[in-house]
Amino acid sequence: MPRQGSRCFLVVRAQEWMCALPLEEVEETMRPLPVTPVSAAPDFVRGVCLVRGAPAPVVSLARLLGGAAAQGSAGHRFVSLRVPEGRLALEVEEVHGLRWLEEETVDSVPALLRATASGHLQHLGSFDGRLLAMLAASRLLPEELWGRLRAASGEGGA
Structure with missing residues (x-):
């Protein structure tokens, strides 16, 4: 219950990274x-798709975080994000649902961009400032924290 x-x-997995996206x-x-692939796009942009009849760029979160190491991966879910131009589809492997995080917990875990994707900042800046802000507000969840969140929600397993 939120306090x-x-x-x-929204907690998602992109390869080995557990990420928390601001709801x-x-x-x-x-x-x-x-x-549909787009020529001359950065590596992490898979192309464009139609989301509810409107074109949306598709960004692979695994490629954004892992670069060339994630080239062969294809996600199993899309997360549609709001951007001023319309939508952006973020490709992830799994969606683990909603989790409430205390502000001090959010402040104690690494920001997604600072921890992993800093090499892509110039390409991300060409998309939109709001996308950069959303990714900067997103967090990587360390394994220990993810385990506590799963236990608190009643999920079992590893």
């Missing part, structure tokens, strides 16, 4: 849609 001083995040930026999650 004052906590924020809600206020998320529109919906969905099965992957057909993607």
Whole structure:
């Protein structure tokens, strides 16, 4: 149950990274849609798809975080994010649902961009400042914290 001083995040997995996306930026999650490649796009941009009839760039979170090491990976879910131009589809392997995190916990875990994707900042800046802000507000969840969140929600297993 949420308490004052906590924020809600959508927890997703991109290869070995567990990531917490700010819920206020998320529109919906969905099965992957057909993607049309775009020439001269950065490595982490898989192409464009149609989300509810509107074109949306598809960004692979695994490629964004892992670069060339994630080249062969294809996600099993899309997360539609709000951006001023419309939508952006973030490709992830799994969606683990919503989790409430205390502000001090959020402040204690690494910011997604600072921890992993700093090499892509110039390409990300060409998309939109809001995408950069959303990714900067997203967090990587260390294994120990993810284990506590799963236990608190009643999920079992590893």
